[in-house]
Amino acid sequence: MDTTSKLALILADADLPAALKAIALKVQNQERITFDEGVYLYENAELGYLGVLANYIREQKHGDNTYFNRNFHIEPTNVCVYDCKFCSYSRLIKQKEEGWEMSVDGMMEVLKKYDHEPVTEVHITGGVVPKQNLEFYSDFFRRAKAHRPELHIKALTPVEYYYIFKKAKLSHYDGMKYMQEAGLDSMPGGGAEIFHPEVREKIAHDKCNAEQWLDIHEQAHKLGMKTNATMLYGHIEQFWHRVDHMERLRRQQDKTGGFQAFIPLKFRNQHNQMDHVPEVSVIEDLRNYAIARIYMDNFDHIKAYWAMISRQTAQLSLNFGVDDIDGTLDDTTKIYSMAGAEEQHPAMSTRDLVDLIKQVKRKPIERDTLYNVVTDYSQVTFEDEVKPQYYKLPVIN
Numbered sequence: 001m002d003t004t005s006k007l008a009l010i011l012a013d014a015d016l017p018a019a020l021k022a023i024a025l026k027v028q029n030q031e032r033i034t035f036d037e038g039v040y041l042y043e044n045a046e047l048g049y050l051g052v053l054a055n056y057i058r059e060q061k062h063g064d065n066t067y068f069n070r071n072f073h074i075e076p077t078n079v080c081v082y083d084c085k086f087c088s089y090s091r092l093i094k095q096k097e098e099g100w101e102m103s104v105d106g107m108m109e110v111l112k113k114y115d116h117e118p119v120t121e122v123h124i125t126g127g128v129v130p131k132q133n134l135e136f137y138s139d140f141f142r143r144a145k146a147h148r149p150e151l152h153i154k155a156l157t158p159v160e161y162y163y164i165f166k167k168a169k170l171s172h173y174d175g176m177k178y179m180q181e182a183g184l185d186s187m188p189g190g191g192a193e194i195f196h197p198e199v200r201e202k203i204a205h206d207k208c209n210a211e212q213w214l215d216i217h218e219q220a221h222k223l224g225m226k227t228n229a230t231m232l233y234g235h236i237e238q239f240w241h242r243v244d245h246m247e248r249l250r251r252q253q254d255k256t257g258g259f260q261a262f263i264p265l266k267f268r269n270q271h272n273q274m275d276h277v278p279e280v281s282v283i284e285d286l287r288n289y290a291i292a293r294i295y296m297d298n299f300d301h302i303k304a305y306w307a308m309i310s311r312q313t314a315q316l317s318l319n320f321g322v323d324d325i326d327g328t329l330d331d332t333t334k335i336y337s338m339a340g341a342e343e344q345h346p347a348m349s350t351r352d353l354v355d356l357i358k359q360v361k362r363k364p365i366e367r368d369t370l371y372n373v374v375t376d377y378s379q380v381t382f383e384d385e386v387k388p389q390y391y392k393l394p395v396i397n
C-alpha cells in the first residue's frame with residue numbers, strides 16, 4: 001500500500017483521538033503543526049502513526065531519493081577550552097597531552113591524501129583551542145582552495161567561530177565574511193545541542209548560547225552560505241525542550257532560509273561525564289526522526305548518520321522521515337566511536353552504501369554538499385568495481 005493510502009486510512013480511523021486526526025489532516029494539507037501539537041506527538045503518538053505521516057512528507061518532498069555524499073573529515077584538534085558534559089571526544093586544556101593539535105601543514109597533508117579520490121567535500125570540526133584562531137583557519141582555507149579549488153569546504157561550527165571572532169574582535173558578520181573570502185563554503189550544524197538554557201546550562205554551560213549560535217548561522221545565510229542544524233537528544237531534556245529547539249530553528253529558517261538539513265544526534269553515554277544517563281531506545285530514535293520530519297516543514301532534508309545509529313537503524317529511519325544518510329566512512333573520525341556509537345570502526349564502501357539503500361527499496365543518489373546530483377545509482381551496477389573504496393564521513397554536522 002502506498003503512503004497516500006496509508007494516510008487516508010489514518011484519517012478514516014474512527015478510533016483515532018481527534019488531536020492526532022487533526023495533525024494528520026494538517027500533514028495531508030501541507031500545513032504547519034504548532035508547538036503544542038509537537039509536544040502532543042512526543043507524548044502520545046505511536047510509532048506506526050508517526051511513520052506514516054513522516055514518510056508521507058518525505059515522499060512528497062523527495063520520492064524514494066536517498067542522498068549520501070563522498071567526503072573526508074579533518075579533526076584539527078580534540079583538545080578543547082570548553083567542558084561539555086556529554087562530550088566523549090575532547091580533552092580539556094589541562095589534559096592536552098592526551099590529545100592532538102594539528103598544524104596547518106598537518107591539515108594540508110590530510111587533504112592531499114585525497115587528491116586522487118572522487119570526493120566533493122572536506123568536513124572540518126573538532127575542539128576549540130587558542131592557537132587555532134582566525135589566521136590559522138583562514139590560512140588553511142586559502143591553501144586548501146589554492147590546492148584543490150573545486151573541493152567544497154564545510155568547516156567549523158558557531159562554537160569555534162564565536163570564540164575565534166571574539167578573540168579577533170570581529171562582529172559575527174565581518175568574521176564570517178572574512179572566512180568566506182578565505183575559502184569557506186558552508187557550515188555544518190554542530191554545537192546546537194539543546195538550545196533551552198534550562199538544559200544548556202547543565203550540559204554545555206560555557207560555550208556559545210542559543211542566540212549566538214543562531215546569529216552566526218544568520219550571518220552565514222546573509223552571505224549566501226548554506227548551513228545545517230543539529231539537535232542532541234535523549235539525555236536530560238524533556239520533550240518540550242526538543243520542540244523548543246526545533247521551533248527556534250524553524251523560525252530562523254523562516255527568516256533566512258539557509259539551512260539545508262536537520263540532523264538529530266543521539267546522545268551516547270560512554271566515556272563522558274553523563275555516563276549515568278541511560279540512552280534512549282531505537283523506537284525513540286525513530287519517533288524522534290519522524291516528529292522532526294513533521295515539525296520542520298521548512299527544512300528540505302532530515303539526515304541520519306548510519307555510523308552513529310547502526311546500519312539497520314539507518315535503513316529503518318528511511319521510512320521515518322530521513323532522506324539522507326550522509327556518507328561513506330573510512331574509520332578516521334573519532335567523535336562517534338569515542339562516545340560509544342554502534343560502529344566502533346566504521347567503514348562502508350560506496351557499493352555497500354548503495355546496497356544498503358537499495359535493500360529497503362529506495363533510490364541511492366550521490367549528492368554534493370549543496371544537494372546537486374553527482375550520480376544516480378539506482379541503475380548502476382558495480383560489476384566493474386575492482387575493490388571497494390573507503391572515504392571518511394563528516395560527524396557532528
Ligand code: SF4
Nearest residue numbers: 080082084087090127
Ligand atoms: S562538544 Fe565541542 S565544544 Fe564541547 S567540549 Fe566537546 S569539542 Fe569542546
